[in-house]
Amino acid sequence: MIVRRTFLGLAAAACILTGAAAAQEWPSKPITLVVPFAPGGATDVSARILADQLSKELGQSVVVENRTGAAGNIGVAYGAAAAPDGYTLLYATMGTMTTNPHLYETDFDVMEDLVPISKTFEVDHxxxxxxxxxxxxxxxxxxxxxxxxxxxxxxxxxxxxxxxxxxxxxxxxxxxxxxxxxxxxxxxxxxxxxxxxxxxxxxxxxxxxxxxxxxxxxxxxxTNSRRNRTLPDVPTMQEAGLEGYEAAAWGALMAPAGTPDEVIQKVSEATQAALANEEVINRYHDSGLDPVSSSPEELRDLIIADTKRWGEIVEAAGIRVE
Amino acid sequence: MEILAGLGIGFNAVFSFENLLYCLVGAILGTAIGVLPGIGATATIALLLPITFALDPLPALIMLAGIYYGSQYGGSTTAILVRIPGEGSSVVTAIDGYKMAQKGRAGPALATAALGSLFAGTVATFLIALFALPLSHLALRFGAAEYFALIVLGLVASSTLAHGPVLKSLAMIIVGIMLSMVGTDLYTGSHRLTFGYMALADGISFVVISVGLFGIGEIIRNLENTTQQDLTTTRVKGLFPTLRDFRLMTPSILRGTAIGSFLGLLPGAGATLSSFASYSAEKRFAKGPVKVGDGAIEGVAGPESANNAAAQTSFIPMLTLGLPANPVMALMIGALIIQGIRPGPTVISSNPELFWGLVASMWIGNIFLVILNLPLIGLWVRLLLIPYRYLFPAIIAFCMVGVYAVSLSTVEVVLVSFFGLMGYALMRLRFEPAPLLMGFVLGPLLEEQFRRALIISRGDPLIFIERPISAGLLGCSLLALVLMALPGLRKKRNVVFQEPESI
Known part of the structure; x- marks a missing residue:
C-alpha cells in the first residue's frame, strides 16, 4: 500500500510539474521519432542515422517508430495528433508535407497541426x-x-x-x-x-x-540548381537550357503543434549539430542524401513555398486522386 | 575454373569465426521469428537495421541472409505444425504438410522441408556461380506484358491446387483477387474499398489473411469435433523420413529446384509463383501412393525446394538490377547502400568479395539451418503432444499479438477474427483456402502489370500477342483452359503442362 501511495503521490507531483518545469528538464525520458515510411528505405535510413546522433547530442535515446501507410499520411497524422510534450517528433518529407495535402484528404493540416524544427536532408534527382x-x-x-x-x-x-x-x-x-x-x-x-x-x-x-x-x-x-556530387559532369536543368527549373526533395523534423518553443529550439540546435557531424555526413552521402539543416523559420518558409508550387503544378497538370 | 575461383574468394571471405557467428545468429533469429505466427519479415527489419549499421557489409549481409532463410524455414514449420503459412511461399506447404502432421508424420515433413531446401539451395548456389552474369539480363526481357502472361498462366495452373471441382477453386481465386483490390490504386492513388479506414489504405496484409483463414479457421474447426482432436496429434510415427520417403521425394525436389531456380530470376512475380507452380507440377507428376493434397511427402518436398531455389536465384536481379523480391532483400539493398555499395551491372566485378561472399554465405546459411533444425524437429513434434485445449489459446494469443505488433493497428486484429470465421465457413462448405490466397497474392500483380502494359501500348491490347514471350505464355494458358474444359482430353493434360516450365 505504501508503495502504491508513494507512486500516486509521485504521479500527482509529476502532473503538476509537467506544465512548468518540463521544458527545462526536457528530455527526461526517451523520445519517439515517428517515421511515416517502411524500414529500409532512404527516408527511414536517414532518420535512423539522425536518431542515433541526436541520442548523443540530447543525452536521451531517440527511438524510431515506423508508422507506415497511405503514402505517409498515416504516420504524419499520428505524429500530428501526438501529445505536444516534445517526446514525440515526426520525420517528414517534401511529399508528405507539400504534395500529399493537394492529392489526398488528410487527417491533418500541416500548418495548423505541426510546427517545423529543422530540415534534415536534400536529395537531387x-x-x-x-x-x-x-x-x-x-x-x-x-x-x-x-x-x-x-x-x-x-x-x-x-x-x-x-x-x-x-x-x-x-x-x-x-x-x-x-x-x-x-x-x-x-x-x-x-x-x-x-x-x-x-x-x-x-x-x-x-x-x-x-x-x-x-x-x-x-x-x-x-534537377537541383547546383551540380550533383556523384555526377559532376552532368549539367543542371538550368545549365541545360531550362530556365527556372530547380527541384530537390527533402526531409525535415517536425513536432506536434503546441510543443514548447524551448524544446523546438533545443531539438533544432541538436539537429544542426548532428548534421554537422563528420560520420553523419558520410553516412548520409553513402545513402545518396545531402545533410542540410535549417532554422525552424527557414523550414516554415520552405514548406509554404513548396506547398504553393506543387499545388499549382498539381492543379495545372490536372492530377486528381479522389 | 573462373567460377570455382569466384566461389573460392567467397568461401575465403566467409570462413572467419566472426562471419560464421553472424550467420548462425541470423539463422537462429530468423527461425525464431518465422515460427512465431504473425510476426513477419517487416518486424525483423525494424529491429535489426540499427545493428547492421555497425557491421561491415559482409557480416551484415551474412546475418541478413541467415535471417531470410531462417524465417522462410520457420514459416514452413508453422505451416506444417499448425497450418499457418508465414509467407506466400509456404501456403502450399500447409496443405500436405499439415495433413502429414495430422497423420503423425510431422517429423518427416519438417525434415523433408529442410533437406529439400538444402539441396535446392546448393544447386541454386552453383547456378548463380556459373550463370549470374548472363542470367542477369533475363529479367530485362520480362516487361509488363510478359509478367501479365506469366501470372495468367500461374493462375490457370493453380486452379488445380484444390481437391474439389475446378469451378470451386476458380471461385476461390476470384474471391482472393477481389480481396486484394482493397487499398490504394497504384495508378491513380485513390483508395478502393477502404470504407474510409486509413488502416486499409495499403490493403489487407498477407499475414492477416493467412493467419485468419488458415490458422484461426482451422482452430474453430478442430474445436468442433472435441472427441478427435487429441487423437490426431498424439500418434507420432517416426521423426525422420524413411528410405521410401527419400525415393518419393527425390524427383519432387529435382522438379521443385528446376522450377524455383528459373522463376527466382524474375523479381516481379517469380518467388511467389515458384511454390505454387511446383505444387501444380507435383499434382501432375508425383507417383507416390498418397495423392498430393492428402498429405503426400511430394507436396512438401517440391514447393519447399522451389521456394528456396527461387529465394537463392532472386539474389541475381537484386544485386545486378537492384530489384528486391521481398522486404528482407530490400533491407539487404539498404545495408549495401549504407556501406556505399550500389547494386548494378558491375557489382560482381567491382566487389567480388562481397558478391561471392554473399553467395557462399547463403549456402552456409542453409547448412546451418539444417544443423539447427533437424535436432529441433523432435521438439516441434512434441509441441503437438500438448493437449489441444492448452495449445489453441496459445496459438490465438501469439497470432493476435504478432499481427498487432507488426501493424500497431486494431483494425487488423478485427480483420484476423473476421477471416477466421470466413475460413471456418469456407471449410464447412468445402471451399479450400489455398487458391484464395494464391489469388490474393497474384491478383495485385495481375492488375498492375495488365494496366501498365496497356498504358505503355497506349491502350492497344495487341501488345499481349505481339510480344513473343507473352504470346507464348498466353497460348499455353489458353490451351490449358481448353484441355481442362474438355474432360475427354484430360489424359493428355500432362503433355501440355510440360511446355510452360521449359520456357
Missing part, C-alpha cells in the same frame, strides 16, 4: 533516358518530345512521388506532353528504363550511377 532513344541533351529530348506529343513515357514511383512531380514540372516548364507509367518504387522504374520499357525517369543519382557508367542509361540533367 537526375533525368536519365534509355540509350536507344537517341538523345544526349535536354535540348534534343525536348525537341523529340515536341515532335511526338504524348508518345514519350516517363516512369514514376507512384502518384505524388517526387519522381513523378519532378517529371510533371519538366513537362510544364518545357511545354511538352508525355505519358506517366507508374511503378512500385524508383528501383522498378529505373529497371524499366534500362530494359527500354519506358523512355526516361527522374532517378536518385547514386542509384543511377552504375547504370550510367555501364552505358545502360544516359544522364541528361540534374
Amino acid at each position: 537526375v533525368l536519365v533516358v534509355r540509350p536507344s532513344l537517341g538523345v544526349d541533351t535536354l535540348e534534343e529530348l525536348i525537341a523529340l518530345a515536341k515532335e511526338k506529343p504524348e508518345e514519350l513515357s516517363y516512369g514514376s514511383a507512384g502518384i505524388g512521388s517526387s519522381v513523378q512531380m519532378f517529371a510533371v514540372m519538366l513537362e510544364m516548364m518545357a511545354d511538352i506532353e508525355m505519358r506517366q507509367v507508374p511503378y512500385k518504387g524508383s528501383a522498378e522504374a529505373r529497371v524499366a528504363v534500362v530494359s527500354g520499357e519506358v523512355d526516361m525517369v527522374m532517378d536518385s543519382p547514386p542509384s543511377a550511377l552504375p547504370h550510367i557508367e555501364s552505358g545502360e542509361l544516359v544522364a541528361i540533367a540534374v
Whole structure:
C-alpha cells in the first residue's frame, strides 16, 4: 500500500510539474521519432542515422517508430495528433508535407497541426533516358518530345512521388506532353528504363550511377540548381537550357503543434549539430542524401513555398486522386 | 575454373569465426521469428537495421541472409505444425504438410522441408556461380506484358491446387483477387474499398489473411469435433523420413529446384509463383501412393525446394538490377547502400568479395539451418503432444499479438477474427483456402502489370500477342483452359503442362 501511495503521490507531483518545469528538464525520458515510411528505405535510413546522433547530442535515446501507410499520411497524422510534450517528433518529407495535402484528404493540416524544427536532408534527382532513344541533351529530348506529343513515357514511383512531380514540372516548364507509367518504387522504374520499357525517369543519382557508367542509361540533367556530387559532369536543368527549373526533395523534423518553443529550439540546435557531424555526413552521402539543416523559420518558409508550387503544378497538370 | 575461383574468394571471405557467428545468429533469429505466427519479415527489419549499421557489409549481409532463410524455414514449420503459412511461399506447404502432421508424420515433413531446401539451395548456389552474369539480363526481357502472361498462366495452373471441382477453386481465386483490390490504386492513388479506414489504405496484409483463414479457421474447426482432436496429434510415427520417403521425394525436389531456380530470376512475380507452380507440377507428376493434397511427402518436398531455389536465384536481379523480391532483400539493398555499395551491372566485378561472399554465405546459411533444425524437429513434434485445449489459446494469443505488433493497428486484429470465421465457413462448405490466397497474392500483380502494359501500348491490347514471350505464355494458358474444359482430353493434360516450365 505504501508503495502504491508513494507512486500516486509521485504521479500527482509529476502532473503538476509537467506544465512548468518540463521544458527545462526536457528530455527526461526517451523520445519517439515517428517515421511515416517502411524500414529500409532512404527516408527511414536517414532518420535512423539522425536518431542515433541526436541520442548523443540530447543525452536521451531517440527511438524510431515506423508508422507506415497511405503514402505517409498515416504516420504524419499520428505524429500530428501526438501529445505536444516534445517526446514525440515526426520525420517528414517534401511529399508528405507539400504534395500529399493537394492529392489526398488528410487527417491533418500541416500548418495548423505541426510546427517545423529543422530540415534534415536534400536529395537531387537526375533525368536519365534509355540509350536507344537517341538523345544526349535536354535540348534534343525536348525537341523529340515536341515532335511526338504524348508518345514519350516517363516512369514514376507512384502518384505524388517526387519522381513523378519532378517529371510533371519538366513537362510544364518545357511545354511538352508525355505519358506517366507508374511503378512500385524508383528501383522498378529505373529497371524499366534500362530494359527500354519506358523512355526516361527522374532517378536518385547514386542509384543511377552504375547504370550510367555501364552505358545502360544516359544522364541528361540534374534537377537541383547546383551540380550533383556523384555526377559532376552532368549539367543542371538550368545549365541545360531550362530556365527556372530547380527541384530537390527533402526531409525535415517536425513536432506536434503546441510543443514548447524551448524544446523546438533545443531539438533544432541538436539537429544542426548532428548534421554537422563528420560520420553523419558520410553516412548520409553513402545513402545518396545531402545533410542540410535549417532554422525552424527557414523550414516554415520552405514548406509554404513548396506547398504553393506543387499545388499549382498539381492543379495545372490536372492530377486528381479522389 | 573462373567460377570455382569466384566461389573460392567467397568461401575465403566467409570462413572467419566472426562471419560464421553472424550467420548462425541470423539463422537462429530468423527461425525464431518465422515460427512465431504473425510476426513477419517487416518486424525483423525494424529491429535489426540499427545493428547492421555497425557491421561491415559482409557480416551484415551474412546475418541478413541467415535471417531470410531462417524465417522462410520457420514459416514452413508453422505451416506444417499448425497450418499457418508465414509467407506466400509456404501456403502450399500447409496443405500436405499439415495433413502429414495430422497423420503423425510431422517429423518427416519438417525434415523433408529442410533437406529439400538444402539441396535446392546448393544447386541454386552453383547456378548463380556459373550463370549470374548472363542470367542477369533475363529479367530485362520480362516487361509488363510478359509478367501479365506469366501470372495468367500461374493462375490457370493453380486452379488445380484444390481437391474439389475446378469451378470451386476458380471461385476461390476470384474471391482472393477481389480481396486484394482493397487499398490504394497504384495508378491513380485513390483508395478502393477502404470504407474510409486509413488502416486499409495499403490493403489487407498477407499475414492477416493467412493467419485468419488458415490458422484461426482451422482452430474453430478442430474445436468442433472435441472427441478427435487429441487423437490426431498424439500418434507420432517416426521423426525422420524413411528410405521410401527419400525415393518419393527425390524427383519432387529435382522438379521443385528446376522450377524455383528459373522463376527466382524474375523479381516481379517469380518467388511467389515458384511454390505454387511446383505444387501444380507435383499434382501432375508425383507417383507416390498418397495423392498430393492428402498429405503426400511430394507436396512438401517440391514447393519447399522451389521456394528456396527461387529465394537463392532472386539474389541475381537484386544485386545486378537492384530489384528486391521481398522486404528482407530490400533491407539487404539498404545495408549495401549504407556501406556505399550500389547494386548494378558491375557489382560482381567491382566487389567480388562481397558478391561471392554473399553467395557462399547463403549456402552456409542453409547448412546451418539444417544443423539447427533437424535436432529441433523432435521438439516441434512434441509441441503437438500438448493437449489441444492448452495449445489453441496459445496459438490465438501469439497470432493476435504478432499481427498487432507488426501493424500497431486494431483494425487488423478485427480483420484476423473476421477471416477466421470466413475460413471456418469456407471449410464447412468445402471451399479450400489455398487458391484464395494464391489469388490474393497474384491478383495485385495481375492488375498492375495488365494496366501498365496497356498504358505503355497506349491502350492497344495487341501488345499481349505481339510480344513473343507473352504470346507464348498466353497460348499455353489458353490451351490449358481448353484441355481442362474438355474432360475427354484430360489424359493428355500432362503433355501440355510440360511446355510452360521449359520456357
